[in-house]
Structures are given as structure tokens and as C-alpha cells.
Amino acid sequence: MPPRSTATPVKSPGHVETHGQGGVGDSPVRPDGTLKVAGEFAFASDLWIDGMLWGATLRSPHPRARIVSLDIGPALAVPGVRAVLTHEDVPGSRFYGIDGAGDQPVLAIDQVRHEGEPIALVAADHPETARRALGKIAVGFEVLEPITDARAVIADPENLKVQPLGGITRHQPVRVGDVDAARAHAEVVVSGEYEVGIQDQAFLGPESGLAIPSEDGGLDLHVSTQWMHNDLKQIAPCLGLPEDRIHMTLAGVGGAFGGREDLSMQIHAGMLALHTGRPVKMSYNRYESFFGHVHRHPAMMRYEYGARADGTLVYADVEIVLDGGAYTSSTLNVTGNAASLGVGPYEIPNIRIDAYGVYTNNPPCGAMRGFGAVQACFAYEAMMDKVAAACGLSPLEVRRRNAVSQGSRLATGQVIDSPAPLAEMLTRLEAMPMPPDADTSDLRNLPGGVSQTTHGEGVVRGVGYGVGIKNICFSEGFDDLSTARVRLEVIGGEATALVHTAAAEVGQGLVTLQTQIARTELGVRRVTIAPADTGVGDAGSSSASRQSYMTGGAVKAACEAVRGVLLERAAGRFGRHDLTLVGGKVVSREAGPLATIEEALGDAVIEETREFHHRPTQKMDPVTGQGNSHSQLALCVHRAVVDVDTELGLVKVVEMAAVQDVGKIMNRLSLEGQIHGGSAQGLGLALMEEIVVSGGVVRNPSFTDYLIPTILDMPPMRIDILENPDPAAPYGLRGAGEPPTLSSTPAIVAAIRDATGRALSRVPVRPEHIVA
Amino acid sequence: MDFLRPLTWADALAAQAAQPGATPVQGGTDVMVEINFDARRPEALLDLNPVRELAEHETLPDGTLRVGAGVPYVRLISELGDRLPGLAQASRTVGSPQIRNRGTAGGNLGAASPAGDCHPPLLASDAIVEVESSARGTRLIPVAEFFTGVKRNALEPDELIRAIRVAPASGPQYFAKIGTRNAMVIAVCSFAIALHPAERRVGTGIGSAAPTPRRATAAEEFLSGELDWDGRGPLSISAARRFGDLVREAAAPIDDVRGTADYRRHALSVLARRTLTWAWNDYRADREEAS
Structure with missing residues (x-):
């Protein structure tokens, strides 16, 4: 490690110590849970160090404009202002980007391409001073007509270029069989056009961090992020520093959902800290946060399916257009997911998919829970219901008839080589009891809730189903490894495991899982989780439902290595080679227990670091879309029961039921939380969550008008969890965080269609769509 | 920014007179968000x-309730819900429990948002806003005259809202509000109805569907004459529908991020019809219970 500054901010997460029981498969209480519930957890916005300055960001009010003049003089003259920086002050590369595209300016250079694009930075003694100084920066704009129609861009990518790269970010075709020939023979043909609005991650902890200049001329960066090492790869070149001069520590993360994969304030705070030689804190307010991170891509989709009269699918002809906004962000991979998973977990012999990611001046879009699979799922599940209706089948039956199973091929040609019991999951869903009629004596059970829009008048019940498939871990050739360092020693007479990774706890419960794995593999009770930082190797991103798999796998591997060393030493001491570690004791198969771990360890410190890789994947063929592009796939199915006020268009989701195959239940409490949370996020997309944009301008950047479900919107759930192990994965587990987000949305919308007979081709469904 | 914190009403009036540009905070759930x-x-x-x-x-002494401007929503529900059911129902729709612990009807009037939840029931029950200045003393403003524009009210710069004066309900009252989620939502539109049997009159209030909260006067007049106050006979479907139409016509909504003008008009007609039905059924049931 490089020489380190000794400055440590207060209100920063420290070691998480747990003492007790709870191995893999148990549901120990989260070590960070009490602090969070009690309001004592140190989130990134709580970071503090004496003498720090406050940074603030000047952002573009226009979605597209040329910057014709920029005068920072008046801002610099404000007493208490220590720095005002523009793109000319970027020490190194003036561009960055999450997936290597490197097309996003650190600060706008001569033009702005989306509302909220950062133009200049201020550091001041007080946050209010910084904010006021922003108002003194004089920017002359030549406002241009924004490019906001993604389909128009596809039609004319050369002339509708938002930025030098284009145009079209990625066009990924998928070609299987012969769609035109199949169309001629299809007995039933159904089609539909679908739209998905812009969903926001709506995490509660705004983008925040603290940059502290270190004695060696580098930086200590405390930030709330999903993937420190990838941040570092982008930050270092822009700051003109080698990576080893920047030490990153994870600050307390208040939710992520993909919204912290892209950088926000990291480079900006670093620039201000290097320029002033002082620690600089930046923390966005709620309004700014809506411009401080990418959102879920809005989608426009055209689907046509052909089937035999018995409901067997014979072809799918699909166009998916994803609007990525002005910069590349994750659009390349989101588009790949939309293409590879564009028809879902169904066997279809002839497929033509064209998925497009497009640059526009609309809000920038990138990663969000579900990552390209959510949008397509809304469309293909609506199509399955259309096929069912056209063939006179139940929604469940048409899905079962076409369901994939182990051995089936996805649209990419990839063979599903681990359990995928979709038909069985649907049958289990069907067997779940239905909720009783609503108790209308309590307004909270009715659409509208205590707003009292009905006492039961106009209310009709509906039932709908949704199925989703999501890739777990990164795909298309990416080796998203994880690293864990585990140390075992006796502290205070008790064997203690210290687990150190760079993996981001973003609220999903990874620190809990790490302790469970260490307990199971090492037989210890006391486990300490070191703060996540770049003092240990890359852990990859807390995204793609991958950390249980990848960092779980790395911790397991490191623990196994430590155990191996311990037993090897014990073998030497006891002269036996039939040793195992059982229940905290070194046990000989023949001679029984020989020593406690503490006795076996003595004064020794055993430390091992291991990297964990998932199996390699391939890029999709650029012409046919074929290839083994995914590492692991996960299924979830939902049934939604809704009561709809058909006169007012208001909806009460009465119940959601879900069946999910997770391979192995590592921690049931956390897992159920993921299923509840994912379902709630899907409910939000179905009914209310949308960043409303007009001419490239966001109309609702606050929680006043960007609505997320409350406890009165989210119904009780019935959950049935299957454990069909994936032999390729640690413990046989399957990533679980994203799949429920996919299938809940189409299930709810199908239920509303069932209640109202409306086509409802767009989410979120608004009341006026239902009563129109 | 000065922060003034008087401990008595007299000091508050003096402070406001001395600094007429001061923004009063009565709860703060709206003011602080804006700041x-x-x-x-x-x-x-x-x-x-x-x-x-x-x-x-x-x-x-005349039986009117005088509700201090600083009584929070939670107490309007728990302490006055029996006498001011429309206001209590509206209060129950405001924000979250934390907001209802803190926010007040007086603050709602001060902000004078067209979407303020208290306004429709206050309009429907002919409430009077009691305001005061140190220079000119008390002024009583009928709530229908209190709202002068979007987020503007009839207060002079040196005046503060002292209380709301409103008669206890003499008949059924209902409040209904459209939102796109089932709690913690700003009104897309809202409607309040109050039956005043002694005067054979119906009161109404429309929220979030015009630059200011407003009464649906033509709807009130139509219905007051239409209802069978003495016989307490059933409500005719045509009368209920006509009432809904007149409420719809009284609104002047806009398209905005929360909803379209067309939807607001439609929803108001439905809410008017439904709340009237509930109120009239209560009124009829009341006689049946009494007899």
C-alpha cells in the first residue's frame, strides 16, 4: 500500500463486528441493522472532517445548448469561496465512462447535452456559500433544439447525432430460424406496441462523498458507490494520478439499485480537494440527485408473435428501442440484455429481435435493477397473455406450454445447463390460495386508501401473471472477478476471522452473508468485517445480483485456503492427515477431536487472499446474436391480485405471490427482503414511478411528484422459494435480487387488464389510461 | 435570514408587524421543504x-368552534373528528404520520396551495378564517374569500392567521381525494361535501382543480333545492348525476405532471356523485335510527 494520510473522517463506517451464531442457511440479524433502524448508521452524507470545504456543482438548465461564454470571476469574488473550476481545470483526461466508452465530459466542454449536465464546480467554507456562488457563475447559452425522439435517431443516425459517437449506441440483432417462413404458417398472429417510462432508482441516500488530500499528493476518497475499483479506473486518469495514489473507502451507502454504478461527485470532489489542498465534501440534495445519476432506460417496443392454435409459439418478431440519453453509460450492455432476454424464458423456434440503444438529449440512462431485462419482460409477458387470449388458453397454460426447462435454448442459442423448472413454478403459483375479498370496512383496503375515493363502488377484482428471466453476474465476456482476504487469529482467547473485501454493502445484506460464510467455513463464532476499501483486490460491482455468488464465492475460497493452512499445521503437530474442522474443533476422522481452533492456532496468524471467477462467457455475435453470453440465469414468477376502481382508474394491489428458484437459501430473512423489495420496485414501475420528461426537461425531480410505493401500496406477499442448486455456483446459489423486479410489473398490469378489459400498453399505468 | 421565535401571540403579531416580509412557520412541513x-x-x-x-x-358561546391555527392534523382527527368529520377526513389524507403530527390547518391556509387538503372541507362548511394584526386587530374572512390566487391569500403583510371558526357539523360530511398512490400523495383533485339540514343547504369544496380552492356554487344551489330534506326520500340517480356534472363544470383544471385536466374533471364528477350518495344515505339512516 502507498503511504497513507492519517486523516480519518468521523461519521464513517468502521469495522463491523459480529459475535454469535448464524452460518450459511441461517438468518442472523444484520450487523448494520440496528444502527440503520435507530438512525445512527453513518451514511455518506454524514461524512465529516475538521477543516473541510463544501463542493457544489453548476448544472445545465438546458437539455441541449452551446456554451458561448463562461465567467467564473463573480463567483470567485464571493467571500468564503476557495475554488471555482471548469473543464479547463481537469488535471488529466477530460472524459470518463463506466464501460470504457470514455465519452462523458468531467465538466461540460463548450456544450451541454442533457439537463443537469455539470458545467462548473465551487468549493467554499460553507455549503450555502458554495450554492450562492454557483448563481454568480455567468454562463452564456445558445439554446439548441433537443433531440428527444429515439426512433427518429434510428431512422437518421447520421444527422441526429447528440455527440461524436452517434447516433445509435448499439444495435444488437438476434436471428434464429426463419421468421418470414414461420409467419406464413402461423395459425394465430398477435402484435402489440409497448412503452416503459423512465424509472428512477429512488435510493434515499443522495450522492455524497469526501475527498481528502493525502501527504503523498494523492487522495483519500470516501464515497458511496457500488464498485470502488471501477470508480478508481475512471477517477485516476481524470485526476492525472496513478491509481495507487488514490485510496478509496466505501462510505455508508443508502441504497443503490444501479444508480451508483456511474460516477457522480467522485472526480469533482477530487479536483476541488487537489486544487485547494483541503478536504472537500460534496452531497447532493434530493432535487440534484435526480440529475446526479442515470435512470432506467425508457423503452419503445414492437412485438409480433405467431403461434399454433394450441398456443405453441412459432415465431417472435421484436423491435426494442432503449433511450440512453446523451452518454454511453451502461447502454451497450443494457441493450445486449434486452436482446438476449427479449422474448423471455420461452422456447421459440424462429426469432428476429432488433434491440437498439440510442443517444438523445433526454435524461441519461444506465444501470437499474433488472438492467434491460425489465423493459422487455413487460412486453413479452403482455404478448403471452395475448397469445393465451387468441388461443383460448389460460395465462398459466400458455406459459407452461412454451416454458423453457433445463436443456432448452435461449434466443442466443445458449443452452440452459442448470435447473430451470419454470412449468413447475407456474403450477406451484397456481396452487397458492387466493386472497379473500377485501374487507371494505377499512378504507386502507380499497383503491385510494384513506383518501376515500370509494366505499366499494366501481371496484372490480383482477388477477394477472408475470414471468421473468434475468442473467446473474456480468455477461458477454466480462470477467467480473471478486477478491477476498481472510485472516484467522486468536484475539482475547477466541478465534476471530477478519474478512476484508472491496465489495459494496449497499443495503442488500452482503456483510451479513460474509459473516455467515466465514462461520460456516471456519467454525468460528466471532467474525469481523473490515471496512470495504481498495486496500484489497477488486470485488466487482454490487449489481447484476452477483455479490452472493462472486464475493460470497471469494470469501468461501479464502476461508477454505485459511482452513487448509490451519489443518496443514495441525497435521504437522499431531502427525495425522485425516483432519477436518468441525464445530470449531480440529477433528481426526480416526482419533476424534484433537484441539480447539484456538489451541491449533496458538499465536499464529493465518491470512489468505483469493480471487474468484465465474465461468467465462462469450460476446453475442454482432449479426446473429448467438453465443453463450450469460453465466447464470434466474427465474421468478408472480401472481398479482388487484382491486381496480374502474370509474376512477385507481388501483389497490391486494396481494402478490411469487415463486423463485434461488438454488440455495443462504439467508431466508435477507432473501425474502429482496423478493419483497424487488416486487415493490416492480409495483412502482407498474403503477406510479416515472420521471416525466418534456422536451428533454424533467418535470418531477422530487419525491413530491416522483412517487414510490408506500406501505399502504405494497400488499402482503406469499412467497414460495425453491432450491434447485446450480452446480457451477458456490453453495449452488442463484443470484436473487433482480428477478422479482422483472415479473411483478407485468403481473400487476395483467391483473388490471383482467379487471378492466383495457389494453394498457404503457407503464406506469396512469388513472387516465384506465378510465380513458 | 432572521429566525424569529416569539413565545406569545402578542409578540408574534408585533414581530410580524415589525418585519412584514417574514414568512410564518406553523408546523413547517411546507415552508421548510421549499427552503x-x-x-x-x-x-x-x-x-x-x-x-x-x-x-x-x-x-x-354561539356554539362555533374556534380552532387555533397551530392545532396539528393529528389532533384535528383525534379531538375534533366527531364535530368536524370532513376536516378530519381531509387531515387523515395529509402526508405521513410524522407530517400529521407537525402540520396544521393554519399552515395549510397560509400556504394557500390550490391542492391544500384542508381547503375543500372548510369551504363546504362555510368556515371563517380569523386573522389578526397588531395595528388593526381581528378580521374575519369567509374562507371562500380567503384564497386570492395560486398560493396567494387575503392576508395583509402584517397579519397572521389566529384561528379557524367553523360550526360543528349539523349533517353528514365527506372528503375524497384522488392521488396516484394510496397514501402520502398530493391531491390530483379533491372534493368535499357537507349537508346543512337545518338550512336545507349543501356545501361543497373543490381542491386542486382551479387556481384556487373553490366552491361549486351552481351544484350547491341545484342540489339544495333538489333534495327531499323533510321526507328524506332516496336520492335520484339523475340528481346525483346532475350534481356531478355541475361540480365538474365548476372546476377549471389544468394538465400537469400529476394528471390531465380531462381526468380531473371526470374524477370530480365521480367523487361528487359518490360523496353525495354517502352523505345522503347517512342522512336518511340517521332518521331511521332516530325513529
Whole structure:
């Protein structure tokens, strides 16, 4: 490690110590849970160090404009202002980007391409001073007509270029069989056009961090992020520093959902800290946060399916257009997911998919829970219901008839080589009891809730189903490894495991899982989780439902290595080679227990670091879309029961039921939380969550008008969890965080269609769509 | 920004007179959000929360309730819900429990948002806003005259809202509000109805469907004459529908991020019809219980 500054901010997460029981498969209480519930957890916005300055960001009010003049003089003259920086002050590369595209300016250079694009930075003694100084920066704009129609861009990518790269970010075709020939023979043909609005991650902890200049001329960066090492790869070149001069520590993360994969304030705070030689804190307010991170891509989709009269699918002809906004962000991979998973977990012999990611001046879009699979799922599940209706089948039956199973091929040609019991999951869903009629004596059970829009008048019940498939871990050739360092020693007479990774706890419960794995593999009770930082190797991103798999796998591997060393030493001491570690004791198969771990360890410190890789994947063929592009796939199915006020268009989701195959239940409490949370996020997309944009301008950047479900919107759930192990994965587990987000949305919308007979081709469904 | 924190009503009036640009804070659930978003920067904040008189309510000799401007929503529900059911129902739809613990009807009137939840039931029950200045004393403003524009009210710069005066319900009252989620939502539109059997009159209030909260006067007049006050006979479907139509016509909504004008008009007609039906059924049931 490089020489380190000794400055440590207060209100920063420290070691998480747990003492007790709870191995893999148990549901120990989260070590960070009490602090969070009690309001004592140190989130990134709580970071503090004496003498720090406050940074603030000047952002573009226009979605597209040329910057014709920029005068920072008046801002610099404000007493208490220590720095005002523009793109000319970027020490190194003036561009960055999450997936290597490197097309996003650190600060706008001569033009702005989306509302909220950062133009200049201020550091001041007080946050209010910084904010006021922003108002003194004089920017002359030549406002241009924004490019906001993604389909128009596809039609004319050369002339509708938002930025030098284009145009079209990625066009990924998928070609299987012969769609035109199949169309001629299809007995039933159904089609539909679908739209998905812009969903926001709506995490509660705004983008925040603290940059502290270190004695060696580098930086200590405390930030709330999903993937420190990838941040570092982008930050270092822009700051003109080698990576080893920047030490990153994870600050307390208040939710992520993909919204912290892209950088926000990291480079900006670093620039201000290097320029002033002082620690600089930046923390966005709620309004700014809506411009401080990418959102879920809005989608426009055209689907046509052909089937035999018995409901067997014979072809799918699909166009998916994803609007990525002005910069590349994750659009390349989101588009790949939309293409590879564009028809879902169904066997279809002839497929033509064209998925497009497009640059526009609309809000920038990138990663969000579900990552390209959510949008397509809304469309293909609506199509399955259309096929069912056209063939006179139940929604469940048409899905079962076409369901994939182990051995089936996805649209990419990839063979599903681990359990995928979709038909069985649907049958289990069907067997779940239905909720009783609503108790209308309590307004909270009715659409509208205590707003009292009905006492039961106009209310009709509906039932709908949704199925989703999501890739777990990164795909298309990416080796998203994880690293864990585990140390075992006796502290205070008790064997203690210290687990150190760079993996981001973003609220999903990874620190809990790490302790469970260490307990199971090492037989210890006391486990300490070191703060996540770049003092240990890359852990990859807390995204793609991958950390249980990848960092779980790395911790397991490191623990196994430590155990191996311990037993090897014990073998030497006891002269036996039939040793195992059982229940905290070194046990000989023949001679029984020989020593406690503490006795076996003595004064020794055993430390091992291991990297964990998932199996390699391939890029999709650029012409046919074929290839083994995914590492692991996960299924979830939902049934939604809704009561709809058909006169007012208001909806009460009465119940959601879900069946999910997770391979192995590592921690049931956390897992159920993921299923509840994912379902709630899907409910939000179905009914209310949308960043409303007009001419490239966001109309609702606050929680006043960007609505997320409350406890009165989210119904009780019935959950049935299957454990069909994936032999390729640690413990046989399957990533679980994203799949429920996919299938809940189409299930709810199908239920509303069932209640109202409306086509409802767009989410979120608004009341006026239902009563129109 | 000055922060003024008087402890008595007299001191509050004096402070407001001395600094007429001060923004009163009565709960703060609206003002503080605007300040946090930098939407406004008042030269001074006048914190009325410590003024104890404002947090009390009493019954005046003529039977009218005088509700201090600082009585929070939670107490409007628990302490006055039996006598002011429409206002209590509206209060129950405001924000979250935390907001209802803190926010007040007086603050709602001060902000004078067209979407303020208290306004429709106050309009429907002919409430009077009691305002006061140190220079000119008390002024009583009928609530229908209190709202003068979007987020504007009839207060003079040196005046503060002292209380709301409103008669206890003499008949059924209902409040209904459209939102796109089932709690914690700003009204897309809202409607309140109050039956005043002694006067054979119906009161109404429309929220979030015009630049100001407003009554549906033509609807009130139509229905007051149409209802079978003495016989308490059933409500005709045609009368209920006509009432809904007249309420719809009284609104002047806009398209905005929360909803379309067309939807607001449609929803108001449905809410008017439904709330009328509930109210009239209660009124009829009341006789049946009494007999």
C-alpha cells in the first residue's frame, strides 16, 4: 500500500463486528441493522472532517445548448469561496465512462447535452456559500433544439447525432430460424406496441462523498458507490494520478439499485480537494440527485408473435428501442440484455429481435435493477397473455406450454445447463390460495386508501401473471472477478476471522452473508468485517445480483485456503492427515477431536487472499446474436391480485405471490427482503414511478411528484422459494435480487387488464389510461 | 435570514408587524421543504410553533368552534373528528404520520396551495378564517374569500392567521381525494361535501382543480333545492348525476405532471356523485335510527 494520510473522517463506517451464531442457511440479524433502524448508521452524507470545504456543482438548465461564454470571476469574488473550476481545470483526461466508452465530459466542454449536465464546480467554507456562488457563475447559452425522439435517431443516425459517437449506441440483432417462413404458417398472429417510462432508482441516500488530500499528493476518497475499483479506473486518469495514489473507502451507502454504478461527485470532489489542498465534501440534495445519476432506460417496443392454435409459439418478431440519453453509460450492455432476454424464458423456434440503444438529449440512462431485462419482460409477458387470449388458453397454460426447462435454448442459442423448472413454478403459483375479498370496512383496503375515493363502488377484482428471466453476474465476456482476504487469529482467547473485501454493502445484506460464510467455513463464532476499501483486490460491482455468488464465492475460497493452512499445521503437530474442522474443533476422522481452533492456532496468524471467477462467457455475435453470453440465469414468477376502481382508474394491489428458484437459501430473512423489495420496485414501475420528461426537461425531480410505493401500496406477499442448486455456483446459489423486479410489473398490469378489459400498453399505468 | 421565535401571540403579531416580509412557520412541513429546495429565501422566518394559544381549540358561546391555527392534523382527527368529520377526513389524507403530527390547518391556509387538503372541507362548511394584526386587530374572512390566487391569500403583510371558526357539523360530511398512490400523495383533485339540514343547504369544496380552492356554487344551489330534506326520500340517480356534472363544470383544471385536466374533471364528477350518495344515505339512516 502507498503511504497513507492519517486523516480519518468521523461519521464513517468502521469495522463491523459480529459475535454469535448464524452460518450459511441461517438468518442472523444484520450487523448494520440496528444502527440503520435507530438512525445512527453513518451514511455518506454524514461524512465529516475538521477543516473541510463544501463542493457544489453548476448544472445545465438546458437539455441541449452551446456554451458561448463562461465567467467564473463573480463567483470567485464571493467571500468564503476557495475554488471555482471548469473543464479547463481537469488535471488529466477530460472524459470518463463506466464501460470504457470514455465519452462523458468531467465538466461540460463548450456544450451541454442533457439537463443537469455539470458545467462548473465551487468549493467554499460553507455549503450555502458554495450554492450562492454557483448563481454568480455567468454562463452564456445558445439554446439548441433537443433531440428527444429515439426512433427518429434510428431512422437518421447520421444527422441526429447528440455527440461524436452517434447516433445509435448499439444495435444488437438476434436471428434464429426463419421468421418470414414461420409467419406464413402461423395459425394465430398477435402484435402489440409497448412503452416503459423512465424509472428512477429512488435510493434515499443522495450522492455524497469526501475527498481528502493525502501527504503523498494523492487522495483519500470516501464515497458511496457500488464498485470502488471501477470508480478508481475512471477517477485516476481524470485526476492525472496513478491509481495507487488514490485510496478509496466505501462510505455508508443508502441504497443503490444501479444508480451508483456511474460516477457522480467522485472526480469533482477530487479536483476541488487537489486544487485547494483541503478536504472537500460534496452531497447532493434530493432535487440534484435526480440529475446526479442515470435512470432506467425508457423503452419503445414492437412485438409480433405467431403461434399454433394450441398456443405453441412459432415465431417472435421484436423491435426494442432503449433511450440512453446523451452518454454511453451502461447502454451497450443494457441493450445486449434486452436482446438476449427479449422474448423471455420461452422456447421459440424462429426469432428476429432488433434491440437498439440510442443517444438523445433526454435524461441519461444506465444501470437499474433488472438492467434491460425489465423493459422487455413487460412486453413479452403482455404478448403471452395475448397469445393465451387468441388461443383460448389460460395465462398459466400458455406459459407452461412454451416454458423453457433445463436443456432448452435461449434466443442466443445458449443452452440452459442448470435447473430451470419454470412449468413447475407456474403450477406451484397456481396452487397458492387466493386472497379473500377485501374487507371494505377499512378504507386502507380499497383503491385510494384513506383518501376515500370509494366505499366499494366501481371496484372490480383482477388477477394477472408475470414471468421473468434475468442473467446473474456480468455477461458477454466480462470477467467480473471478486477478491477476498481472510485472516484467522486468536484475539482475547477466541478465534476471530477478519474478512476484508472491496465489495459494496449497499443495503442488500452482503456483510451479513460474509459473516455467515466465514462461520460456516471456519467454525468460528466471532467474525469481523473490515471496512470495504481498495486496500484489497477488486470485488466487482454490487449489481447484476452477483455479490452472493462472486464475493460470497471469494470469501468461501479464502476461508477454505485459511482452513487448509490451519489443518496443514495441525497435521504437522499431531502427525495425522485425516483432519477436518468441525464445530470449531480440529477433528481426526480416526482419533476424534484433537484441539480447539484456538489451541491449533496458538499465536499464529493465518491470512489468505483469493480471487474468484465465474465461468467465462462469450460476446453475442454482432449479426446473429448467438453465443453463450450469460453465466447464470434466474427465474421468478408472480401472481398479482388487484382491486381496480374502474370509474376512477385507481388501483389497490391486494396481494402478490411469487415463486423463485434461488438454488440455495443462504439467508431466508435477507432473501425474502429482496423478493419483497424487488416486487415493490416492480409495483412502482407498474403503477406510479416515472420521471416525466418534456422536451428533454424533467418535470418531477422530487419525491413530491416522483412517487414510490408506500406501505399502504405494497400488499402482503406469499412467497414460495425453491432450491434447485446450480452446480457451477458456490453453495449452488442463484443470484436473487433482480428477478422479482422483472415479473411483478407485468403481473400487476395483467391483473388490471383482467379487471378492466383495457389494453394498457404503457407503464406506469396512469388513472387516465384506465378510465380513458 | 432572521429566525424569529416569539413565545406569545402578542409578540408574534408585533414581530410580524415589525418585519412584514417574514414568512410564518406553523408546523413547517411546507415552508421548510421549499427552503430546502431553494425555491424561496424569505428574509425572515417567524416560528409560531411555540405560541401556545394557537395550539388550542374552544367552543364559542354561539356554539362555533374556534380552532387555533397551530392545532396539528393529528389532533384535528383525534379531538375534533366527531364535530368536524370532513376536516378530519381531509387531515387523515395529509402526508405521513410524522407530517400529521407537525402540520396544521393554519399552515395549510397560509400556504394557500390550490391542492391544500384542508381547503375543500372548510369551504363546504362555510368556515371563517380569523386573522389578526397588531395595528388593526381581528378580521374575519369567509374562507371562500380567503384564497386570492395560486398560493396567494387575503392576508395583509402584517397579519397572521389566529384561528379557524367553523360550526360543528349539523349533517353528514365527506372528503375524497384522488392521488396516484394510496397514501402520502398530493391531491390530483379533491372534493368535499357537507349537508346543512337545518338550512336545507349543501356545501361543497373543490381542491386542486382551479387556481384556487373553490366552491361549486351552481351544484350547491341545484342540489339544495333538489333534495327531499323533510321526507328524506332516496336520492335520484339523475340528481346525483346532475350534481356531478355541475361540480365538474365548476372546476377549471389544468394538465400537469400529476394528471390531465380531462381526468380531473371526470374524477370530480365521480367523487361528487359518490360523496353525495354517502352523505345522503347517512342522512336518511340517521332518521331511521332516530325513529
